[in-house]
Amino acid sequence: MERIVTTERVVTGETSVGSEVGAEKMTLEEVRDILGAEVLAGAHLLSLEVSMGCGADLMSDVLAYGKPGSLLLTGLTNQQVVRTAEMADIVAICFVRGKRPDEETVEMAKRQELPLLWTRLPMFESCGRLYRRGLIGVSESTD
């Protein structure tokens, strides 16, 4: 499948070859800025990098198809999301559609050093913006 090349890359002189060759990693700081997100947990971990994105509200799907090193985008906000991330080696979670997890869920993530982000953007737009900026999807990853 052909990869979408972002305008920014073209403007800055980066060719499509770069994005075709391999996954561009993205720091959580970049993710936050692209999504206009707020950080709920792990503010000191924003230099961590994610190598792909995974958007799902079904945790079983995350367990089945997710890959280690992913950013999970989800509209589900209960504790099982944090558990799932822990089991599946997800790097960070971004809650979409302005849904906020409760305090206990945030505390659990803090204990596990799992960064939590929160954006008002809907799922499609969140994924779309990140993808446009070069974050690949699970099926494209060769890991």
Next chain:
Amino acid sequence: MPFTRVQELVYEMKVSQVMSRSVITVRPQMPMSELREIFRDKRISGTPVVDGDRLVGIISLEDFIKWLYDREGDSLIENKMTRNVETLYDDEPLVHAVSKFETSGFGRFAVVERRSGKLVGVITKGDIVEGLLKKLEIDYHEEEIHRYRASHIFEDIVADRTTLAFEYDVVGRDFERAGESSSRLKRTLKRLGLDPGVVRRVAIATYEAEMNLIVFTEGGRISVRLEPGRITVHVTDSGPGIPDVEKALQPGYSTAPQWVRELGFGAGMGLVNMQKCADEMEIISAPGKGTQIKIAILTGRKR
């Protein structure tokens, strides 16, 4: 407590934390006759033989008695000592020491530093028991962990010879704690230094199993066994049973109520996910008789 703290501790603690550091050593050129006083005065039944910094052998009370019994003339220790000394590294987890005691039948091991090969201590079964007891006491103070009967300690660590077992009791309908057992297991496996891919597969399979126990049963038990080359997860419950196992294994087939789906589960992927993570999977189930699932994950090979 889901499984005994001692079993967890043998993974957490290192040989260096329980070994005796003040090691009495002897030189290879020392005469056997001098051992009598050393063994008697120091109340030990064996000692490493060291040439300079280097560990060259071990001499035990048994060797000494044999020498006495043979009624030969005096001899140098180097002629009577055991040369192929089995050692432990100071940074190995205690569990290695436990299994080494079990398989070898020796009473003590010399502990050497991994890098330099220098002798840094000696470890006996007694040291292990004492070390675990001390650690448990500290833990009791620090975390107020559940009571544990000290008399069982030795039983626990010698019960398993080459395999290590963990058990987790999962309480049905307890959503607050859903995933706790899998989380603990994952942390323990990680600490053991197992391949991250293997750890992830075990964790995901166990987590799905744990969710099933919580959603569909009054509770059950997850037993995990670690053997060389494989990890076996055995999940048992006395719940309602699965009427049609073949159907349950079809992706998307679900009997879960809506509220489970709201948690992000119950979409008919649980057993499918478990199968995906497993190298071998067996399901025995009948309505009204509960379910038994056995999953094996091979640790030796890459997928």
